[in-house]
Amino acid sequence: MNSGLQSPFASSAVEKPGAGVSTASGTNEVHSVRQDFPGLLTATGQPWHYLDTAATAQKPQAVIDATVRAMGADYATVHRGVYARSAEMTLAFEAARRKVAQFIGGQENEVVFTRGATEAINLLAHSWGGTHLKAGDRILLSQLEHHANIVPWQMLRERIGIEIDVCPLTHDGRIDLDAATRMLTPAHKLVAFAHISNVLGSVVDARRAATLAHQVGAKLLLDGCQAVPRLPVDVAALGCDFYVFSAHKLYGPTGIGALWARAEILEGMPPWHGGGAMIDRVTFARTTYAPPPARFEAGTPAIVEAIGLAAAIDYIEAIGIEAIGAHELALTAKAREELRRLNSVTLFGPEDSAGIVSFALDGVHPHDLGTILDEEGVAIRAGHHCAQPLMDHLGVPATARASFGIYSDESDIAALLRGIERTKRIFA
Ligand SMILES: Cc1ncc(COP(=O)(O)O)c(C=O)c1O
Numbered sequence: 001m002n003s004g005l006q007s008p009f010a011s012s013a014v015e016k017p018g019a020g021v022s023t024a025s026g027t028n029e030v031h032s033v034r035q036d037f038p039g040l041l042t043a044t045g046q047p048w049h050y051l052d053t054a055a056t057a058q059k060p061q062a063v064i065d066a067t068v069r070a071m072g073a074d075y076a077t078v079h080r081g082v083y084a085r086s087a088e089m090t091l092a093f094e095a096a097r098r099k100v101a102q103f104i105g106g107q108e109n110e111v112v113f114t115r116g117a118t119e120a121i122n123l124l125a126h127s128w129g130g131t132h133l134k135a136g137d138r139i140l141l142s143q144l145e146h147h148a149n150i151v152p153w154q155m156l157r158e159r160i161g162i163e164i165d166v167c168p169l170t171h172d173g174r175i176d177l178d179a180a181t182r183m184l185t186p187a188h189k190l191v192a193f194a195h196i197s198n199v200l201g202s203v204v205d206a207r208r209a210a211t212l213a214h215q216v217g218a219k220l221l222l223d224g225c226q227a228v229p230r231l232p233v234d235v236a237a238l239g240c241d242f243y244v245f246s247a248h249k250l251y252g253p254t255g256i257g258a259l260w261a262r263a264e265i266l267e268g269m270p271p272w273h274g275g276g277a278m279i280d281r282v283t284f285a286r287t288t289y290a291p292p293p294a295r296f297e298a299g300t301p302a303i304v305e306a307i308g309l310a311a312a313i314d315y316i317e318a319i320g321i322e323a324i325g326a327h328e329l330a331l332t333a334k335a336r337e338e339l340r341r342l343n344s345v346t347l348f349g350p351e352d353s354a355g356i357v358s359f360a361l362d363g364v365h366p367h368d369l370g371t372i373l374d375e376e377g378v379a380i381r382a383g384h385h386c387a388q389p390l391m392d393h394l395g396v397p398a399t400a401r402a403s404f405g406i407y408s409d410e411s412d413i414a415a416l417l418r419g420i421e422r423t424k425r426i427f428a
Pocket residue numbers: 054055115116117118119146148149194196197198223225226246386
């Protein structure tokens with residue numbers, strides 16, 4: 001990557017479509033990805049150093065424009081209207097589903113739109129877990145899971161009496177697949193791991209996890225919230241059975257996400273929400289259900305959000321997910337190196353963590369650090385990151401977390417370091 005403070009996305013290292021736009025003065029101005037994100041400025045028009053992309057990503061203008069169009073000039077319901085506008089909206093909505101499927105290597109009938117990853121895992125636990133698991137069956141989670149991949153399974157445990165095992169981590173914060181090998185037994189019916197940890201940035205070897213799960217007859221769920229924005233994902237090549245993610249971490253809108261499951265598994269899952277759109281025929285005596293994915297999408301869906309998600313995927317694909325991943329990896333390595341130089345920072349997670357750096361500053365609570373950084377125009381996350389069991393494992397109540405996105409650059413790291421130096425002076 002560049003040695004200067006410019007993003008490679010702002011220079012020639014990665015060509016963005018529309019880059020090199022001719023200006024009125026006739027010069028060939030290089031277009032920066034950062035310029036596509038109106039949210040990256042403060043209220044007074046200063047650059048905002050947004051280092052909380054793992055929580056939610058800022059939106060490019062293309063996504064904002066697509067959602068405004070969908071909510072304005074193009075707006076109509078889907079699947080029901082007999083008028084042209086509704087038919088067109090239905091085509092656009094289903095095209096969004098196709099785009100999601102193609103983005104993660106699945107088939108369109110295997111993509112269920114949900115409100116996000118949390119709802120997708122709840123759907124899975126309720127419908128698949130409630131039908132295919134019984135008392136005494138075991139599932140394997142890991143120590144680093146987000147609460148969204150813990151609590152729905154605990155609720156299922158309360159409902160039907162399954163057992164939950166927890167796979168430990170390696171010393172550098174990866175899910176320890178050697179330990180998983182030793183722990184898995186034929187009683188295990190599901191392995192559910194974060195593809196990338198939202199706290200440590202560690203990437204699980206998903207193919208190996210799939211092999212291990214399948215060797216004992218278990219299914220593999222990957223929580224792809226942090227992976228889809230920074231890794232090429234191909235569910236078929238990974239060999240997983242379920243994959244979930246949220247659009248808002250992928251530069252798309254809030255309120256939509258997806259559950260991908262292999263078609264034959266979805267076929268065998270009962271609906272979990274009842275209402276319009278998910279039925280085949282309703283009488284007071286009996287109701288029959290639509291085939292998947294409609295069976296799992298009761299009610300009017302998130303139409304505008306689906307269009308926004310499709311626009312986000314277009315935006316990402318125009319730049320290239322590999323390039324985005326490499327860009328974030330380089331920034332992460334740089335941030336770790338600079339933080340380590342301060343000699344007063346504990347770094348969590350592996351050296352090759354993907355886009356996410358969790359750390360602690362000696363003698364300063366992460367919340368205090370976050371507050372002072374905010375005064376400096378730097379936004380980090382401070383807290384338990386919805387991963388309290390991981391905090392327990394790390395022996396801290398909270399960490400500070402800087403996470404990068406497509407628009408991050410070395411000026412963000414420089415601002416973070418300036419803010420940390422100021423915090424140290426204040427607390428000295
Ligand atoms: C790894 C991981 N899983 C699940 C979630 C939950 O996502 P959402 O709140 O969008 O449903 C998050 C969000 O922080 C996450 O990072």
